[in-house]
Amino acid sequence: MHIPDGYLGPLTCGFFYAVMLPIWTIASKIVQKALSVKQVPMLAIGAAFSFVIMMFNVPIPGGTTGHAVGGVIVAILLGPWAACIAITVALVIQALLFGDGGITAIGANCFNMAFVLPFAGYYIYKMISYNSAVSSKRIVIAAGIAGYLAINLAALFAGIEFGLQPLLHHTANGQTLYCPYGLNVAVSAMVGEHLLIFGWVEGIVTALVVKYLQKHESKLLGIKAEVKL
Amino acid sequence: MKTMTKLWIGLGVLILLSPIGLLLPEHFKAGSAWGEWGASEMQELIGYIPKGLARVSSLWNAPMPDYAFKGWEGKSLPYLSFAYIVSAGLGIAIIVAVVFLLGKIFLNKKNRV
Numbered sequence: 001m002h003i004p005d006g007y008l009g010p011l012t013c014g015f016f017y018a019v020m021l022p023i024w025t026i027a028s029k030i031v032q033k034a035l036s037v038k039q040v041p042m043l044a045i046g047a048a049f050s051f052v053i054m055m056f057n058v059p060i061p062g063g064t065t066g067h068a069v070g071g072v073i074v075a076i077l078l079g080p081w082a083a084c085i086a087i088t089v090a091l092v093i094q095a096l097l098f099g100d101g102g103i104t105a106i107g108a109n110c111f112n113m114a115f116v117l118p119f120a121g122y123y124i125y126k127m128i129s130y131n132s133a134v135s136s137k138r139i140v141i142a143a144g145i146a147g148y149l150a151i152n153l154a155a156l157f158a159g160i161e162f163g164l165q166p167l168l169h170h171t172a173n174g175q176t177l178y179c180p181y182g183l184n185v186a187v188s189a190m191v192g193e194h195l196l197i198f199g200w201v202e203g204i205v206t207a208l209v210v211k212y213l214q215k216h217e218s219k220l221l222g223i224k225a226e227v228k229l
Numbered sequence: 230m231k232t233m234t235k236l237w238i239g240l241g242v243l244i245l246l247s248p249i250g251l252l253l254p255e256h257f258k259a260g261s262a263w264g265e266w267g268a269s270e271m272q273e274l275i276g277y278i279p280k281g282l283a284r285v286s287s288l289w290n291a292p293m294p295d296y297a298f299k300g301w302e303g304k305s306l307p308y309l310s311f312a313y314i315v316s317a318g319l320g321i322a323i324i325v326a327v328v329f330l331l332g333k334i335f336l337n338k339k340n341r342v
């Protein structure tokens with residue numbers, strides 16, 4: 001889901017930088033106000049976890065590869081605003097150091113994976129786990145469903161961003177300038193593969209971490225561990 | 230063991246296991262992620278390289294492209310796995326440093342609760 005340089009035109013790139021700017025500003029303000037110094041290592045671990053989990057590429061045999069983002073579990077543990085910062089740091093390092101995701105597409109990639117994904121994941125988790133005990137099975141299931149749905153929503157946005165390019169930018173003779181695939185192809189490819197495979201990976205990763213923490217470190221799952229708004 | 234210690238160890242284990250993310254797609258002959266093709270793959274897919282893409286795609290020269298060392302494109306899997314582990318470790322070290330630095334800059338005494 002890391003959109004490289006050259007797939008999105010200047011309009012889309014600029015638009016998503018412009019959208020992310022206030023989101024990053026609000027996120028930093030909220031985190032600055034509410035994060036305790038003691039939570040900084042946890043934020044660092046969240047960012048690092050998201051970074052490394054994205055390196056675990058999962059293949060569709062003979063087809064494409066994809067991966068979990070690990071952002072939903074970070075959002076569940078630290079809240080969506082802190083997760084937004086953590087995933088942004090991971091995505092920026094991936095783009096700058098490893099060429100994974102374009103420099104021009106950092107705004108769009110952060111919108112999909114550092115904004116849509118943690119926020120959708122967090123609120124779906126909260127809705128399903130509503131008032132359940134930290135020890136309940138329900139929060140594990142809630143985490144799994146949240147992971148699955150949130151990454152699919154992020155993939156949908158990525159698909160739309162890809163798919164708009166032929167409409168926005170093409171030459172007189174019909175050649176595209178950036179991503180060559182339209183909405184139909186791009187959205188079905190992005191959402192299809194995440195519904196089928198990669199969504200499950202995010203869902204399972206999220207549920208497994210919650211299950212492990214429930215058993216061994218249940219205090220991390222309590223509302224107190226979260227970064228308050 | 231303290232919670233944080235356990236989580237750091239967990240990260241270390243993930244770093245060491247990371248080549249799975251390289252070897253598994255290789256084994257199942259899976260290609261690039263959708264929408265992350267290089268220019269030559271694009272040529273094969275649609276018969277031309279979109280002009281804007283050709284211009285912008287080489288805008289940034291990452292120091293460790295695709296989680297490997299520069300010039301290691303043709304190396305065998307054990308080498309690439311090693312580079313992958315180094316990339317994971319280095320990436321995490323930088324990310325942790327960045328987050329701690331941000332914490333130092335933006336969090337003040339108020340946050341010491």
